[in-house]
Amino acid sequence: MTVSDDVLRPVRIAAQGAADKLGHNIVAFDVSEQLAITDVFLIASANTERQVGAIVDGVEEALLKHGYKALRREGDRENRWVLLDYVDFVVHVQHSEERTLYSLERLWKDCPQIPLDLDLPPAADPSDDEQ
Template identity: 35%
Template structure:
């Protein structure tokens, strides 16, 4: 059975949180674009952590029978895009996230409350 976009979002957020991703933000882009339902943006402290976050997300999506359409930028350690069809994930290193400021580009998109998906820090 295919995961709903909400279930997929939760798998992504929990996997990222387990690897201590920073400033995880989910945007509901339904109605704003046809490329997906949610954009998830986060960052790691360094290239090694970015790689660990990406690996955890990919592994957990596979484990939950989700489909990974494409992974781009994995070797750079600066910005990796994971296309899960309904959920588009952006994993940045800290500097790149500030430079590209994806959240500002999609400021019309409502933020999704992910507080129930992450551990208190």
């Protein structure tokens, strides 16, 4: 089974929402063959708890504009690993340390990665700080 366009559309909206809030290492996996409860895992990282919260808010706002509302939100008390459950897909926003520790990519390495085609913000130029 492959993931339908009806699922991929909001996954890509969520991924772009994470990228717009400077989430990094944004990847999506088609887990539909391995799990009966969801089709896609979207994973994004941040270096601070505050940034994790900002990314989560950005994902939710981007999806709400298109009529998608999370069924469940977990882990936002400490903002180390927040999970947004949209039934057909699940968004994991992890602090970089949790991302390294739990290594979801390793767990789902046999699942196909989904191309996201993100419009990434330009990288900060270190020379801008010197002016």
